[in-house]
Amino acid sequence: MRFQYGRILQDRLDGEHGLPRRRLDELARRFAAVQAEVQARRAAGEYGFYGLARQEQTVRQITAFAEGLGQAYDHVLVLGIGGSALGTRALLSALRPPAWNELDDEGREFFPRLTLLDNVDPTSVAAALRRIDPRRVLVNVISKSGGTAETLAQYLVVRKWLDDALGGAASRHLVFTTDPVKGALRELATREGIATLEVPPEVGGRFSVLSPVGLLPAALVGIDIAGLVEGAARAVERAGADDLLQNPAALFAALHWSADIQAGARLHVLMPYSDRLRDLAEWFRQLWAESLGKRVDREGKVVHTGPTPVASVGATDQHSQVQLFMEGPFDKLITFVTVTDPGEDLLIPASDGMPEEVACLGGRTLGGLLQAEYEATSAALARMGRMNGTIELTDLSPQSVGELLMFFQLATGYAGCWYGVNPFDQPGVELGKRLTFGALGRVGYEAPEPAPDADTDMV
Amino acid sequence: MRFQYGRILQDRLDGEHGLPRRRLDELARRFAAVQAEVQARRAAGEYGFYGLARQEQTVRQITAFAEGLGQAYDHVLVLGIGGSALGTRALLSALRPPAWNELDDEGREFFPRLTLLDNVDPTSVAAALRRIDPRRVLVNVISKSGGTAETLAQYLVVRKWLDDALGGAASRHLVFTTDPVKGALRELATREGIATLEVPPEVGGRFSVLSPVGLLPAALVGIDIAGLVEGAARAVERAGADDLLQNPAALFAALHWSADIQAGARLHVLMPYSDRLRDLAEWFRQLWAESLGKRVDREGKVVHTGPTPVASVGATDQHSQVQLFMEGPFDKLITFVTVTDPGEDLLIPASDGMPEEVACLGGRTLGGLLQAEYEATSAALARMGRMNGTIELTDLSPQSVGELLMFFQLATGYAGCWYGVNPFDQPGVELGKRLTFGALGRVGYEAPEPAPDADTDMV
Numbered sequence: 001m002r003f004q005y006g007r008i009l010q011d012r013l014d015g016e017h018g019l020p021r022r023r024l025d026e027l028a029r030r031f032a033a034v035q036a037e038v039q040a041r042r043a044a045g046e047y048g049f050y051g052l053a054r055q056e057q058t059v060r061q062i063t064a065f066a067e068g069l070g071q072a073y074d075h076v077l078v079l080g081i082g083g084s085a086l087g088t089r090a091l092l093s094a095l096r097p098p099a100w101n102e103l104d105d106e107g108r109e110f111f112p113r114l115t116l117l118d119n120v121d122p123t124s125v126a127a128a129l130r131r132i133d134p135r136r137v138l139v140n141v142i143s144k145s146g147g148t149a150e151t152l153a154q155y156l157v158v159r160k161w162l163d164d165a166l167g168g169a170a171s172r173h174l175v176f177t178t179d180p181v182k183g184a185l186r187e188l189a190t191r192e193g194i195a196t197l198e199v200p201p202e203v204g205g206r207f208s209v210l211s212p213v214g215l216l217p218a219a220l221v222g223i224d225i226a227g228l229v230e231g232a233a234r235a236v237e238r239a240g241a242d243d244l245l246q247n248p249a250a251l252f253a254a255l256h257w258s259a260d261i262q263a264g265a266r267l268h269v270l271m272p273y274s275d276r277l278r279d280l281a282e283w284f285r286q287l288w289a290e291s292l293g294k295r296v297d298r299e300g301k302v303v304h305t306g307p308t309p310v311a312s313v314g315a316t317d318q319h320s321q322v323q324l325f326m327e328g329p330f331d332k333l334i335t336f337v338t339v340t341d342p343g344e345d346l347l348i349p350a351s352d353g354m355p356e357e358v359a360c361l362g363g364r365t366l367g368g369l370l371q372a373e374y375e376a377t378s379a380a381l382a383r384m385g386r387m388n389g390t391i392e393l394t395d396l397s398p399q400s401v402g403e404l405l406m407f408f409q410l411a412t413g414y415a416g417c418w419y420g421v422n423p424f425d426q427p428g429v430e431l432g433k434r435l436t437f438g439a440l441g442r443v444g445y446e447a448p449e450p451a452p453d454a455d456t457d458m459v
Numbered sequence: 460m461r462f463q464y465g466r467i468l469q470d471r472l473d474g475e476h477g478l479p480r481r482r483l484d485e486l487a488r489r490f491a492a493v494q495a496e497v498q499a500r501r502a503a504g505e506y507g508f509y510g511l512a513r514q515e516q517t518v519r520q521i522t523a524f525a526e527g528l529g530q531a532y533d534h535v536l537v538l539g540i541g542g543s544a545l546g547t548r549a550l551l552s553a554l555r556p557p558a559w560n561e562l563d564d565e566g567r568e569f570f571p572r573l574t575l576l577d578n579v580d581p582t583s584v585a586a587a588l589r590r591i592d593p594r595r596v597l598v599n600v601i602s603k604s605g606g607t608a609e610t611l612a613q614y615l616v617v618r619k620w621l622d623d624a625l626g627g628a629a630s631r632h633l634v635f636t637t638d639p640v641k642g643a644l645r646e647l648a649t650r651e652g653i654a655t656l657e658v659p660p661e662v663g664g665r666f667s668v669l670s671p672v673g674l675l676p677a678a679l680v681g682i683d684i685a686g687l688v689e690g691a692a693r694a695v696e697r698a699g700a701d702d703l704l705q706n707p708a709a710l711f712a713a714l715h716w717s718a719d720i721q722a723g724a725r726l727h728v729l730m731p732y733s734d735r736l737r738d739l740a741e742w743f744r745q746l747w748a749e750s751l752g753k754r755v756d757r758e759g760k761v762v763h764t765g766p767t768p769v770a771s772v773g774a775t776d777q778h779s780q781v782q783l784f785m786e787g788p789f790d791k792l793i794t795f796v797t798v799t800d801p802g803e804d805l806l807i808p809a810s811d812g813m814p815e816e817v818a819c820l821g822g823r824t825l826g827g828l829l830q831a832e833y834e835a836t837s838a839a840l841a842r843m844g845r846m847n848g849t850i851e852l853t854d855l856s857p858q859s860v861g862e863l864l865m866f867f868q869l870a871t872g873y874a875g876c877w878y879g880v881n882p883f884d885q886p887g888v889e890l891g892k893r894l895t896f897g898a899l900g901r902v903g904y905e906a907p908e909p910a911p912d913a914d915t916d917m918v
Contacts, residue, residue, distance in 0.1 A: 003918050006911020082778025119775045120832075121734040122804045122825040147816045150774055153807050153828050156820060160808045184814035205778075248918045266788065267726075267767055275580040286779035293783025306787035308726055310769065315609055316578045318891060319541025319664075320745035324752025326887030328765035329725065345581045348612050349619045355643035357606050360901040361615060366581040369612055369899070373579075376894035379907030383890070390910070428785030431842070432777060435835035440828070442819040448838030451849070452465020459462050459707045 001403055003248040004390040007382045008255050008333065017330040018387045019255065019263055024245070027254040031244040034254075034417045046424060048202025049409050052210040052229070053236040059226050062197070062212060066219035073138040073173075076114040076220045077128070079154040080142035080213075082286060084177075085118035087209025087405070088142075088217045090280040092116075094401045095223045111222040112138070120150045125157060134165035138220070140175045142213055144199045146183020149436060155185075177212050204424045206287050207409050210402065224398045231402025239410045249407050252389075253414035256333060259387060260307045265333040268307045269325070272337035273314035273374045276396055281311035284408050291412045291423035298420050305419055315373040322377060326384050334381065334388040337404075338374055341395045342367045460862055462707040463849040466841045467714050467792065476789040477846045478714065478722055483704070486713040490703040493713075493876045505883060507661025508868050511669040511688070512695040518685050521656070521671060525678035532597040532632075535573040535679045536587070538613040539601035539672075541745060543636075544577035546668025546864070547601075547676045549739040551575075553860045554682045570681040571597070579609045584616060593624035597679070599634045601672055603658045605642020608895060614644075636671050663883045665746050666868050669861065683857045690861025698869045708866050711848075712873035715792060718846060719766045724792040727766045728784070731796035732773035732833045735855055740770035743867050750871045750882035757879050764878055774832040781836060785843050793840065793847040796863075797833055800854045801826045 009021045041047055078088060092114060115128050139158055143151045162170035171192050178185040180198040189196045197212035199205075208214065210232050215225045241247040244254060259265035268288060270281045293306030312321050314336065325332055348369070350362035361369065374390075381388050391407075393400045416423030438445035452458075469477035500506055537547060551573060574587050598617055602610045621629035630651050637644040639657040648655045656671035658664075667673065669691050674684045700706040703713060718724035727747060729740045752765030771780050773795065784791055807828070809821035820828065833849075840847050850866075852859045875882030897904035911917075 004910060004916060005918070006916030009916070081775060085775075086779065119734050119772070120825045120828050121732075122801055122829075124734045125825060126803050126805055147814075148778075149816065149820065149828070150778075150832075152817050153820045153823075153825060156807050156810055156817070157805050157825065184817050187814055188817075245918060251918055266790070273580075275578050275583045282779075289780050289783040289787075293785075293787035295786035304786065304788050306783050308767075308769065308783065308787070308790075310767065313578070316540060316544075318888060319607075319609075320545065320741075321748050322891065323885045323887040324748040324765050324767065326752075326890070327754035327763065328748075328752035328767070329763050331725065331767075342581055344585050346585055346616050348615050351615055355606075355646055356901075357608065357896075358611050358615070358643050360896065360899055361608065361612050364612075364899060366579045366584060366612060366616065369579050369608070370581075372898035373609075373891075373895050375898050375910070376907045377891045378910070380891040380894050382908070384887075426782045428782040428843075429777060431785070432781065432832075432836045432839040435839050436832050437816075437819065439831035439834050440819050440823060442815075448835045449841070451463060451834070451837070457463060457465030457468070459464070459704060459710055 001400060001407065002392045003252060004392060005251065005255060007378065008387045008389050017385045019258055023258055027258060028244040031250060031254065034414060035242055037417045038413060045202060047413055048200060049207035050236055052203065053233040053406060055229060058212065059229055062215050062219050062225060073136055074112050075132050075137045076112045076217060077132060077137050077139045078114065078116045078142060078217050079139065079151050079158060081118045081148060081150045083205030083208055084142035084213055085116055086283040086286050087214045089116055090283040091209065091214050091218045091223060092221065093279040094276045094396055095398055096221060112220060114217060114221050117154055120153055125154065129161050134162055137173060138175065139173055140177060140217060141185060142177040143185055144179060144205045144208065146178040146185035152184060177216060206290055209405055227398030228402035231399035232406035235403045235406035235410060249410035250414045252411040253418060257415055257418035259333040264331055265387060266307050267310055267332040269310040269312055269332055269334040271312040271314050271317065271334055273370055274339050277337055278313045285309045285311045287408060287412050290426050292415055292419055292421060294421040295428065298422060305421065314377065315370060318373065318377055325381060325386060336374060336378060336388065336390045337393065338390060339393045339396055343396060460859060461851045462711060463851060464710065464714060466837065467846045467848050476844045478717055482717055486717060487703040490709060490713065493873060494701055496876045497872060504661060506872055507659060508666035509695055511662065512692040512865060514688060517671065518688055521674050521678050521684060532595055533571050534591050534596045535571045535676060536591060536596050536598045537573065537575045537601060537676050538598065538610050538617060540577045540607060540609045542664030542667055543601035543672055544575055545742040545745050546673045548575055549742040550668065550673050550677045550682060551680065552738040553735045553855055554857055555680060571679060573676060573680050576613055579612055584613065588620050593621055596632060597634065598632055599636060599676060600644060601636040602644055603638060603664045603667065605637040605644035611643060636675060665749055668864055686857030687861035690858035691865035694862045694865035694869060708869035709873045711870040712877055716874055716877035718792040723790055724846060725766050726769055726791040728769040728771055728791055728793040730771040730773050730776065730793055732829055733798050736796055737772045744768045744770045746867060746871050749885050751874055751878055751880060753880040757881060764880065773836065774829055777832065777836055784840060784845060795833060795837060795847065795849045796852065797849060798852045798855055802855060
């Protein structure tokens with residue numbers, strides 16, 4: 001992958017907005033301190049996700065586990081939320097092998113189908129359970145802490161559904177991915193002899209896609225997880241560069257921080273020109289928002305900081321968000337992701353005697369049209385004074401996707417330093433969790449204040 | 460539906476942020492002028508979407524057309540992008556009947572399946588065409604102008620696929636939804652005798668979900684479209700109120716404008732606590748962004764205005780965006796949507812001897828947990844000084860969904876007046892369209908500038 005950043009710099013733009021090119025020198029000088037901070041914090045045990053670039057043993061274990069299941073299951077049901085779901089969804093959308101819909105000689109699919117439940121909406125859960133055969137399902141329950149209320153509620157519902165159908169055999173249809181020692185899931189697994197995989201304690205939930213959290217579901221549907229880790233290692237290698245201009249993840253972070261703080265671009269848009277990367281943009285949204293949106297900085301000073309990430313997809317959102325990006329406030333930095341080789345392409349048939357706007361499409365391919373639309377949108381935004389950069393992927397191989405995922409995680413780690421915040425905590429969601437337990441009547445928890453008076457504040 | 464706005468007002472919040480309650484009086488006084496402007500513009504032919512609340516004849520026509528097809532097709536393939544796709548997707552997700560997966564006496568489904576292609580990504584298009592049987596498909600091509608490049612490209616590809624499989628019968632598998640007179644699709648339909656439905660010329664693309672654009676696909680999968688229109692009429696009726704505090708759509712618009720301009724809330728989040736409304740939030744995103752994101756106001760003054768809408772979903776995004784909403788900058792106004800009766804619910808089995816955080820869930824329902832999470836999140840945000848409102852739906856009936864869709868369209872129309880912009884144009888996307896034609900080599904069109912120098916601005 002390559003990161004093209006020329007259109008973020010002001011002297012490439014017509015207007016007054018954007019970053020002046022000289023800002024790069026300033027950022028490059030200050031980068032030494034950022035790189036040193038990351039190294040020091042790694043040594044102190046933070047930034048554990050770097051370790052996911054080297055995990056030959058885990059890959060072997062998971063591959064063996066997935067192969068050992070053979071064709072015993074034709075459906076994988078993943079229960080998780082947030083960091084236990086978004087990365088898996090991103091992997092599946094990007095890499096689900098084309099053989100997905102093919103059948104083997106006996107008319108059976110090579111790889112199990114996968115359903116991911118990441119909410120407690122009863123209509124989604126009920127629909128999934130109606131569709132899936134409990135005798136042929138493997139249920140992967142994922143919670144790093146082991147105590148996520150939504151996931152435990154899903155588990156209790158699904159467990160009863162399994163028990164009703166399978167009786168004592170239910171526990172053989174379960175795998176828990178959770179903390180090696182702590183939490184409710186770990187306790188249940190030990191008590192009932194349920195198979196488990198471990199989330200490394202030093203890896204935060206939203207940084208865990210390349211841990212067993214994402215690797216097991218990926219392996220079960222036939223994705224080459226060794227390739228993913230290989231790509232991640234490449235990203236970590238490039239993040240070793242002490243020169244900012246040679247370190248793509250660090251440069252992405254520095255430019256985004258500078259655009260936010262020094263040029264008012266508080267909105268960071270990620271817009272892949274690929275349907276298969278739509279869910280990866282949603283994964284990035286959690287990573288960037290939860291890691292950088294903070295009340296206090298590392299020194300405890302109240303700062304209320306954090307850019308708002310926006311997930312978008314091209315060419316589709318040219319007919320939705322791009323009007324605002326082109327003409328609205330100068331408060332956005334847009335990063336496109338392009339895929340040079342989409343893997344397959346379709347010819348747009350030549351069409352003589354057609355109206356002119358149709359005729360000019362004939363003989364092109366859909367992939368060529370998509371690329372032309374990206375080029376036009378990127379250039380048009382630049383001409384309107386709108387900062388935009390591009391991440392170019394050569395293809396959507398496991399290596400490329402693994403590199404991209406790790407690239408964004410590395411960038412998030414660097415951005416934490418620029419913003420001066422701890423990118424690995426999420427204190428702002430604790431109050432909501434406590435009030436949820438209060439609303440459920442759990443002893444010792446305060447209930448939320450009732451909604452405002454319906455008579456006066458409701459229409 | 461009811462709109463609960465008490466937590467948007469500052470005296471309900473602990474902090475210094477939000478709107479003071481006295482602002483309501485000021486907005487209510489100024490509303491007379493806004494209501495008068497809307498009436499005047501309606502009389503002058505703008506705001507054509509109001510007419511979608513009364514269209515008995517269209518509903519009868521479309522219902523008859525859908526019924527006439529009977530079970531001739533088991534798959535509907537919709538080709539469209541932007542306003543020709545987002546509304547249809549919102550309708551289907553919210554209302555696709557529970558009978559969807561049921562079979563009739565002969566083992567056939569009651570309603571055809573529906574696939575919506577809203578991009579030119581070749582991998583999505585190719586996968587859809589592999590999955591669908593051309594002999595059993597009805598293809599609905601939707602473009603208001605009839606000249607949308609992406610949709611025409613899809614059409615050419617799909618048309619060849621139909622021709623190859625069906626020969627001369629291909630045109631009987633096509634329905635175009637487009638302008639009554641103009642455009643390439645209209646020209647092709649006339650030439651080849653393809654069935655058509657009309658998009659009323661006075662209704663803009665992003666306001667067209669309740670026109671034949673959305674109504675035909677909805678009717679084909681068995682959604683009660685008369686109920687949708689009935690709900691829309693209810694919303695229009697309530698928008699007749701000249702008292703701002705009795706007019707929910709007008710109040711939503713006024714508070715959002717005021718929060719943006721007078722309290723710095725430039726981000727407008729829509730967060731339904733329902734998986735089935737996730738796509739409706741995406742539809743809202745286009746409606747709000749394209750209508751309000753503008754370079755110039757009605758007088759032609761350069762303003763570069765427009766809030767950024769953000770689509771979210773609860774409880775899922777409590778584990779993704781909510782950390783930023785709770786602790787980040789005070790630049791957001793969040794609107795929740797709750798559904799009182801989810802239609803079906805699932806009991807969380809009681810679980811004796813479980814860890815305490817698990818045990819407190821037992822005996823509740825998933826729907827009850829979802830509601831508790833909404834209440835906790837809404838209250839926690841308010842306590843942190845974060846403005847939030849709630850739209851309460853009683854259920855997800857066609858009437859409720861029709862009312863909600865029209866409510867947001869009405870609110871957008873009102874917001875145009877508060878922002879002083881034309882909510883019905885999208886001049887900012889024209890440059891990109893022209894440069895796309897340039898990139899495709901169409902005569903008379905300028906090609907986009909090439910990307911910046913790879914040697915210096917690429918890593």
